[in-house]
Amino acid sequence: xxxxxxxxxxxxxxxxxxxxxxxxxxxxxxxxxxxxxxxxxxxxxxxxxxxxxxxxxxxxxxxxxxxxxxxxxxxxxxxxxxxxxxxxxxxxxxxxxxxxxxxxxxxxxxxxxxxxxxxxxxxxxxxxxxxxxxxxxxxxxxxxxxxx
Amino acid sequence: xxxxxxxxxxxxxxxxxxxxxxxxxxxxxxxxxxxxxxxxxxxxxxxxxxxxxxxxxxxxxxxxxxxxxxxxxxxxxxxxxxxxxxxxxxxxxxxxxxxxxxxxxxxxxxxxxxxxxxxxxxxxxxxxxxxxxxxxxxxxxxxxxxxxxxxxxxxxxxxxxxxxxxxxxxxxxxxxxxxxxxxxxxxxxxxxxxxxxxxxxxxxxxxxxxxxxxxxxxxxxxxx
Numbered sequence: 234x235x236x237x238x239x240x241x242x243x244x245x246x247x248x249x250x251x252x253x254x255x256x257x258x259x260x261x262x263x264x265x266x267x268x269x270x271x272x273x274x275x276x277x278x279x280x281x282x283x284x285x286x287x288x289x290x291x292x293x294x295x296x297x298x299x300x301x302x303x304x305x306x307x308x309x310x311x312x313x314x315x316x317x318x319x320x321x322x323x324x325x326x327x328x329x330x331x332x333x334x335x336x337x338x339x340x341x342x343x344x345x346x347x348x349x350x351x352x353x354x355x356x357x358x359x360x361x362x363x364x365x366x367x368x369x370x371x372x373x374x375x376x377x378x379x380x381x
Numbered sequence: 382x383x384x385x386x387x388x389x390x391x392x393x394x395x396x397x398x399x400x401x402x403x404x405x406x407x408x409x410x411x412x413x414x415x416x417x418x419x420x421x422x423x424x425x426x427x428x429x430x431x432x433x434x435x436x437x438x439x440x441x442x443x444x445x446x447x448x449x450x451x452x453x454x455x456x457x458x459x460x461x462x463x464x465x466x467x468x469x470x471x472x473x474x475x476x477x478x479x480x481x482x483x484x485x486x487x488x489x490x491x492x493x494x495x496x497x498x499x500x501x502x503x504x505x506x507x508x509x510x511x512x513x514x515x516x517x518x519x520x521x522x523x524x525x526x527x528x529x530x531x532x533x534x535x536x537x538x539x540x541x542x543x544x545x546x547x548x549x550x551x552x553x554x555x556x557x558x559x560x561x562x563x564x565x566x567x568x569x570x571x572x573x574x575x576x577x578x579x580x581x582x583x584x585x586x587x588x589x590x591x592x593x594x595x596x597x598x599x600x601x602x603x604x605x
Contacts, residue, residue, distance in 0.1 A: 250478075250479035250482050250483070252476065252479060255472060255475045255476065255479070256472070259468065259469075259472045262468050263465070263468065266461065266464055266465070266468070267461075269600075269604060270457060270461055273441070273456075273457060273603075273604050274441075274455060274456065274457065277441040277456060292605055295600050295604045295605065296600070299596055299597060299599075299600040302596045303593055303596055303597070306471070306589055306592060306593045306596065307589075307593065309475075310471050310472075310474075310475050310589045310592070311585075311586055311589045311590070311593075316400070316401075316402065317399075317400055317401050317402075319399060319400055320400040320401075320402060320407070320410070323400075323410075324410055324414060327414060328414075328417070330418075331421055334421060334422075334425055335421075335425055335428070338425045338426070338428065338429045339425075339428050339429060339432050341429060342428065342429035342430065342431070342432030342433035343432045343433070345433040346432060346433040346434065346435065349433075350435070357435070359533075360434075360435040360436065360532055360533075361435070361530075361532060362532055362533065363530075363531040363532055364527055364531065364532060364533045
């Protein structure tokens with residue numbers, strides 16, 4: 234209850250607007266996106282990297298970088314980082330539900346896949362059958378060692 | 382804690398607002414909160430289906446086209462351009478909000494115009510991408526792309542792609558409409574008479590949210 238009364242001076246009517254900080258945020262977002270692209274294209278071009286383990290590590294890196302970008306957009310562009318702590322918490326705490334949401338459902342999907350492959354061999358065989366290259370993919374032969 | 386309060390007595394008798402933001406801005410935050418869960422549900426259902434599939438199409442193969450140039454040697458080039466446009470329009474939106482703080486009507490108009498142009502440019506890019514994919518035979522219920530391991534793919538990929546980018550594109554569209562309304566109101570001097578440009582801030586929050594969602598859509602569809 235105490236902190237509801239401590240709101241005054243620095244957060245009052247006019248915040249001084251820092252144009253430099255905006256451009257700094259822009260550059261951070263741009264560099265992160267470019268870095269992600271370099272990783273994605275590097276993975277695509279260099280066949281030696283195309284293993285399961287490496288793809289998992291890469292996806293982890295993408296998740297971290299995406300969350301970093303989201304943080305900068307919300308904190309700087311949407312100005313949430315400069316609001317009162319109580320307001321930040323009413324937004325940030327409910328967002329933690331996403332942790333359960335994401336974890337539970339991806340786990341469910343993965344479990345469904347494993348159960349189905351175990352008990353429906355027909356489905357497994359069907360899903361492993363190669364098809365003729367369609368017109369679209371014709372310009373490139375299947376990459377060796379690519380992820381299944 | 383559930384106490385009955387007489388109808389004529391207010392729980393909060395005024396004074397300093399606990400969050401020190403205007404009512405409309407706070408409600409915009411809570412609306413965006415709920416919208417985030419809607420998008421989250423879409424993206425997580427996409428993830429669930431993808432986790433339950435034995436294989437999935439390779440985004441580097443699907444998204445490699447660029448207008449005029451045709452198939453690029455660099456995959457994902459076009460979608461990077463779209464990302465850049467959206468981030469850039471977010472920057473001009475913040476600059477418009479900043480100009481609003483300074484009560485500078487001309488600058489607000491200038492930056493709002495740039496933001497609207499950015500939004501229209503993004504929508505045009507998306508329209509091109511959709512058209513291109515449609516020409517390749519992709520649509521709801523139709524998937525011409527094979528899985529990365531060379532097996533037959535289901536239509537899950539295209540269904541999710543068009544639904545989620547379509548839902549996001551609809552948000553961009555409504556954001557552009559809101560921004561145009563803000564532009565007209567600024568032009569007619571409504572905010573100048575009102576003495577503040579808080580409406581620009583609220584429209585700005587919505588616009589940044591659209592950018593925020595794109596960051597996640599970009600990762601989920603084009604990078605993973």
